[in-house]
Each structure stands twice: as structure tokens, then as C-alpha cells.
Amino acid sequence: MRRAVGALIRKDLRLELRSRESVPAMVLFSLSTFVLFHFALDEAEVSGGLASGILWVTLLFAAILGINRLFVAEREEGGFDGFLLAPVDRTSLFVAKATVLFCFLAAVEVFVVAAFAILLLGPSPWPGLPSLVLVLGLADVGIAVIGTLVAALAVQTRARDLLVPLLALPLSVPLVIAGARACEPLLAADGAGALEARWLGVLGLYDLVFGLLAYAIFDFLLEE
Amino acid sequence: MRAIELADVGRAYGERVALTGVTLAVEEGETLAVFGSNGAGKTTLLRILATLLRPHRGVARVLGRELPKEGWAVRGQVGFLGHEPLLYRDLTARENLRFHARLHDVAFTRVDELLEAVGLQSRADDPVHTYSRGMVQRTAVCRAVLHEPALLLLDEPLAGLDPGAAGLVAPLIGGGTRVLISHDVEHGLAEADLVLGLKGGRMAFCERDVSEADVRALFT
Numbered sequence: 001m002r003r004a005v006g007a008l009i010r011k012d013l014r015l016e017l018r019s020r021e022s023v024p025a026m027v028l029f030s031l032s033t034f035v036l037f038h039f040a041l042d043e044a045e046v047s048g049g050l051a052s053g054i055l056w057v058t059l060l061f062a063a064i065l066g067i068n069r070l071f072v073a074e075r076e077e078g079g080f081d082g083f084l085l086a087p088v089d090r091t092s093l094f095v096a097k098a099t100v101l102f103c104f105l106a107a108v109e110v111f112v113v114a115a116f117a118i119l120l121l122g123p124s125p126w127p128g129l130p131s132l133v134l135v136l137g138l139a140d141v142g143i144a145v146i147g148t149l150v151a152a153l154a155v156q157t158r159a160r161d162l163l164v165p166l167l168a169l170p171l172s173v174p175l176v177i178a179g180a181r182a183c184e185p186l187l188a189a190d191g192a193g194a195l196e197a198r199w200l201g202v203l204g205l206y207d208l209v210f211g212l213l214a215y216a217i218f219d220f221l222l223e224e
Numbered sequence: 225m226r227a228i229e230l231a232d233v234g235r236a237y238g239e240r241v242a243l244t245g246v247t248l249a250v251e252e253g254e255t256l257a258v259f260g261s262n263g264a265g266k267t268t269l270l271r272i273l274a275t276l277l278r279p280h281r282g283v284a285r286v287l288g289r290e291l292p293k294e295g296w297a298v299r300g301q302v303g304f305l306g307h308e309p310l311l312y313r314d315l316t317a318r319e320n321l322r323f324h325a326r327l328h329d330v331a332f333t334r335v336d337e338l339l340e341a342v343g344l345q346s347r348a349d350d351p352v353h354t355y356s357r358g359m360v361q362r363t364a365v366c367r368a369v370l371h372e373p374a375l376l377l378l379d380e381p382l383a384g385l386d387p388g389a390a391g392l393v394a395p396l397i398g399g400g401t402r403v404l405i406s407h408d409v410e411h412g413l414a415e416a417d418l419v420l421g422l423k424g425g426r427m428a429f430c431e432r433d434v435s436e437a438d439v440r441a442l443f444t
Contacts, residue, residue, distance in 0.1 A: 003326055003327075003329065004326070004327055006326070007323055007326035007327055010323075011312065011315070011319075011323045014315065014319065015312060015314050015315065018314045018315075018351075019314050073312055077308075077310070077311065077312050077313060078308040078309070078310035078311070079310070079312065081276055081304070081306070081308070081310050082310040082324065082327075082367075083327070084275070084276060084299070085274060085275075085276070085299055085300075085302065085304055085310075086299065086300060086324070086327035086328055087296075087299045087300025087301075087327075087328065087329075088327055223278075
């Protein structure tokens with residue numbers, strides 16, 4: 001399985017480096033959203049719960065763009081058939097795609113969090129940065145798992161562009177709640193507060209439950 | 225051992241029956257040539273044999289394994305060359321073949337051998353989207369035979385190839401157990417040990433001695 005996962009990850013990262021279709025689009029979308037929030041809220045700076053909410057909603061919608069494109073090469077260039085003909089565990093496709101999506105989200109967040117700090121965020125992000133990275137990492141695992149599952153389901157249908165947000169957004173609600181609540185004290189106006197362990201627990205539990213669920217059912221999603 | 229055994233195999237897409245009542249047996253080392261007009265069910269049959277489609281009725285055994293139950297054991301032993309090349313357009317031929325080599329646990333030296341054999345060594349590091357139709361087909365043939373499969377499933381393998389390129393590719397797909405879909409009646413019959421004629425998803429004939437006129441009648 002490790003061999004197949006490695007081959008799939010390498011192939012997807014190489015395709016993204018060459019085509020630059022997903023990550024730049026996700027970054028540009030996020031930057032545009034920050035500009036829109038800036039004008040819509042009519043506030044020069046945000047902090048606390050509002051800042052956390054803006055960051056998470058933006059990241060989630062940007063993730064939808066990446067999820068929508070996750071299986072495009074497989075669908076349009078026969079990648080599914082090529083993979084299904086190989087003597088490998090089908091779950092390796094899930095593990096590889098979830099890892100690739102996680103990498104895309106992490107790459108996007110490097111730019112997006114920096115842009116958020118410059119364009120909208122009032123307080124300095126530095127004191128709370130290690131905790132913020134931890135929360136983003138845990139949430140990214142959940143988004144990657146759910147996103148891969150939803151993308152694999154949607155890619156088999158004609159209404160795939162509609163299905164992805166319709167399925168992924170409701171399923172991500174617990175992630176956004178936990179992520180936003182966890183980040184709220186980190187982005188507080190009067191300096192970064194302590195991270196609440198219970199929200200990290202919620203994120204970890206979500207990752208574990210949906211990770212196991214996706215691992216169990218992904219094989220069936222590939223059945224024609 | 226029989227390489228392929230089909231008994232009353234059928235497949236539908238929703239209400240539309242694409243294939244029905246196909247019964248045949250292909251021995252190891254034989255070539256089954258499949259003829260039929262567009263929509264006769266040839267591609268559906270090929271995809272069932274490749275484990276990419278489930279038969280909806282009948283019993284299908286490939287390389288001694290029953291499909292779809294034991295499809296896992298057949299994958300990796302089948303080389304499939306369909307309408308689509310199954311290549312990533314933004315990757316080079318070498319990268320595509322190395323990707324499949326990793327999936328099939330094949331040494332990269334085999335990739336270089338094949339690229340050399342089909343005359344693509346000098347363009348092997350160019351992206352596939354810059355290739356001509358014939359070059360894409362040559363790369364697709366390399367992909368299909370990369371893991372030296374026990375059974376080759378070929379849908380118009382020489383499509384888009386000039387005589388020179390067809391001559392390079394022919395040794396790679398010649399010999400062994402094969403299912404060959406062809407619209408070139410003369411060439412198909414010359415290659416065949418057994419001939420299957422399909423018309424409207426049904427078996428028109430499945431015989432060892434078939435005349436060119438019988439095959440041409442399928443297209444009228």
C-alpha cells in the first residue's frame with residue numbers, strides 16, 4: 001500500500017506543480033474574500049470571534065475549490081481505470097488523495113494566514129501562532145478526510161460541482177465550530193489567550209471518527 | 225487452462241441492454257477477435273474482462289478466477305488498451321510509465337526498454353499533451369504491456385499508427401492470450417484463433433472458421 005500511496009502522491013503533486021490549478025485558485029479566492037469582508041464589515045481591523053469566524057469560513061470555502069478539483073485528472077484522463085487495473089489496495093487512493101488535499105490546504109494557509117494578518121487582523125498573530133498552527137493542522141486533517149470522501153462520491157455523478165459543497169459544507173460544520181472556537185482566544189484583541197483543550201479534543205475526535213469511516217467505505221465508492 | 229470462460233454473460237446500463245447471452249471459451253495462448261458495429265457491445269465486453277465493469281448476468285471467469293468476486297486476483301495480470309490512453313496529459317511519457325510501474329511494482333528499466341522499443345526515447349521527457357495521436361497510442365501500448373500481463377485486452381491497438389509505428393508496436397502486443405477488437409476485418413481474422421461477432425449486444429456467432437463475408441455482414 002505504501003508504494004501505491006507514494007506513487008499517487010508524487011503524481012498528484014507533480015501535476016499540481018505543472019498545471020498550478022488548485023492551490024493558486026484557492027489562495028486567490030481567499031484573498032478576494034478578505035477584501036470583500038473588509039468592505040462588507042466596514043471595519044479596518046477585526047479580532048476575537050469575528051476574526052476567527054472570517055478566517056474559518058474563508059478557509060472552508062477555499063477548501064471546496066480544492067475538493068472539487070481533487071479527482072479531475074482521474075475523471076478526465078482515465079486515471080480511475082489506470083488505478084483500478086493495478087494490483088493495489090483501493091484504499092491507497094483515499095490515503096493518497098487525503099494527503100494531497102492536506103498538503104494543498106497547508107500550502108494555502110501559509111499565504112492566507114499571512115494575508116489575513118496583514119489585511120484584516122488587528123492583534124499580532126505571532127504570540128498565538130504555534131497554537132494556531134496546531135488547530136489548523138487538526139482541522140485540515142478533518143477537511144482532507146471529508147473532502148476526499150465527498151469528492152470521490154461526487155465525481156461519479158453528473159452534478160458533481162453541486163454535490164461537493166452540498167455535502168462537504170454540512171459535514172464540516174463541527175470542524176468550523178471547533179476550529180473557530182479554538183482560534184477565538186488566539187486572535188483576541190488584548191493578546192493571545194490560552195488554547196482550550198476541549199476544542200482540540202473535538203477536532204481530534206472528528207478526525208478519528210471520519211478517518212475510520214472513510215477508510216471503511218471508500219472501497220465501495222470506487223465500485224461502478 | 226482456459227484463459228476466459230463466459231457463460232450467458234450480460235450487462236445493462238439502466239434500461240438499455242448493452243450485452244446479453246455471450247458464451248465462449250478462450251484457451252491460453254489463443255487470440256479472440258471481436259467484431260461488431262458501433263454500439264454492438266465490444267467495449268462493454270472488454271471492460272467486463274478487465275474487471276472495470278461488473279457483469280449483470282451470467283458467469284465470467286478470467287484466468288481461472290470468477291468475476292467480479294475474485295477480480296482482485298485478476299487485476300495486475302491483465303493489460304488493457306481501450307479507447308482512452310489512460311495517460312496524464314501534463315506528465316511526460318516516462319513519468320506516466322514510471323507511475324504505472326510503481327503501481328505494478330515493475331522496475332524502471334522496463335520503462336526505458338519499452339520507450340526504446342516504440343521509438344519514443346527522444347521524446348520521452350516531453351509532456352504527453354505535446355504528442356501526436358500516434359505517439360500517444362505508442363505510449364498507451366507501453367502502459368498496457370508494462371507489467372507483462374497474462375491476458376491482453378486490445379481495442380483497436382493500431383489506431384492512429386502509421387505503418388512504421390505499427391511495426392514497432394506489433395511485437396509488443398503479438399503472441400500470448402489476447403482479446404482483440406478490430407474494425408480491420410482482414411487483419412483481425414488473420415490474427416484470430418476464435419472469432420466473436422456481436423450485433424446489437426447479442427452474439428451473432430462465435431466460431432473458429434469464419435469467412436470475411438460473415439464478418440462483413442455484421443456491419444450491414
